[in-house]
Amino acid sequence: MDAVTWGQVLAWRMRRQFLDRPDGRGPVEVARRLAGVQAQVASAADLAVALRRGAPAPLGAEPGLVKTWAMRGTLHLLPCDGAAAYLALCGTVRNWEKPSWQRTFKATPADLEAIAAAASDALAGGAALTREELTAAIVDATGSSHLAELLGSGWGTLLKPLAWWGVLCFGPPRGARVTFTAPEHRIPGWAGLPDVPDAARTVVRAFLGAHGPATPASFDAWLTRGASRKREVREWFAAAGDLAEVDVEGERMHVLPEHLAGLLDTAPGTSVRLLGAFDQYVLAGGTSSPHLVPPEHRAEVSRPGGWISPVVLHGGRVAGVWADTGDGPAVTPFPDARLPADELRRSVENYRRLTT
Incomplete structure (x- = not known):
């Protein structure tokens, strides 16, 4: 097995992420290379892309990017053409099935299914609703008035599963207020969520392409904060196809085969x-x-x-x-x-x- 140092790994990641030399690629290409850009703080997302483009990058209405809850339950900008795969994999955590989650948020899986159905109806036909409008529509349809506060929360606790199920994503802002819409009305060519093995192939390979070499555990820490079953994550890596392995100072890690030679030739950086x-x-x-x-x-x-x-x-x-x-x-x-x-x-x- 080939061996590399951590100095080589970090230098290779910086090169793959356009940090050693910005190359002017557009925001969509940057987000695709990074496997998404965290957008919990909009200015931070703008800066992340600008640093890699070498030019300012206000992303508020960038075509080709969709804003939604994704990895670790946080807001991300995802490339439209790969967003469904990320959502499908995030949805495997199913934390809403845990009794502790249900006690904390006073909602059951049946409540979430009813909320999802009501949200789908409210967003049908291309509607873009503010959080308040969507909450009112869901409460009216379900009678779940006790969930109104959680539905209206900026943390989006009850809306995150709906994002991962492909029910909603962020729509165009209405002044200073966010809106939600259905993915089929926001993402060109939306065909629903892929099967988990297909989603895993897309996301694991995208992750390794920018953040490799990596282990299944480090991948899951990025995706779900380590909430997935180890067996499940191993299956995702198997679904990703043939992967090369390298020894990184005593730890066996995965890298895309087409990137192995470049990694081995990378010298540690000093920038x-x-x-x-x-x-x-x-x-x-x-x-x-x-x-x-x-x-x-x-x-x-x-x-x-x-x-x-x-x-x-x-x-x-x-x-x-x-x-x-x-x-x-x-x-x-x-x-x-x-x-x-x-x-x-x-x-x-x-x-x-x-x-x-």
Whole structure:
């Protein structure tokens, strides 16, 4: 089995994710390469794409991208032509079947089925409804007034399963308010959800194409926060077709066969890059990976409330955090980091160019 170092892996990921050299690809191509862009914070999604394009990228109404709840139950921008596969795989978690979930949210699987049917009716014919309008329609149809507060919550707890079932996605905003619509009216050529093996092939290969080499466990941490059955995730990797294996400093990991030679030829990097909050490079690599985030600094990167800080990369590894003070990035390197001053200055100037 071929062997590589973590320095090679991180440099290869940066190249695959257009971080070592932005190439001007459009937002859809960037989102497709990254296996989706987290969009819980819209400005963070804009920055993630801009850094990889080398040009500003406001994504509010970008054709070819759909906004919906996806990996880890968080909002993402997905390429329209692959969105159904991501949704199908996210829906395998079925956390709403757990008694603890039902006790917490006062909803049963039967409630969700009734909500889904009511939402489908309300969104038929191409309707785009605000959260308040959709909630009113569901409560009126089901009589489930006790669920109104949860349906109207910005966290979307009861709406996430509907997204994963292909019932709804985000529609065009109405002023400052979001709307929801049916995927068939938002996504060209929508044909419903694929079977899980077909979905797994699409998503696993997309993930490995940007975030490999990886293990089934690291893939599932990115997809469901590790909530899937191990046997199930192994089956997804088997459905992905022939995969190559490499030894990464003693750990056996998967990579697409067509990428193996390029990975072996990759030299460790030394560049400095600023990434925004919730960047896919960090989310998919995993803040618990000691090869990406020094364990003693993890709390500075993965903060309370699910907040993932903007970070500074040095050679692909997180070497500090930063915050925008309104006058540009204020960088806080980790005490043991040795950031080349010229490289850091260029990254700060690049951020200013992309955001002003």
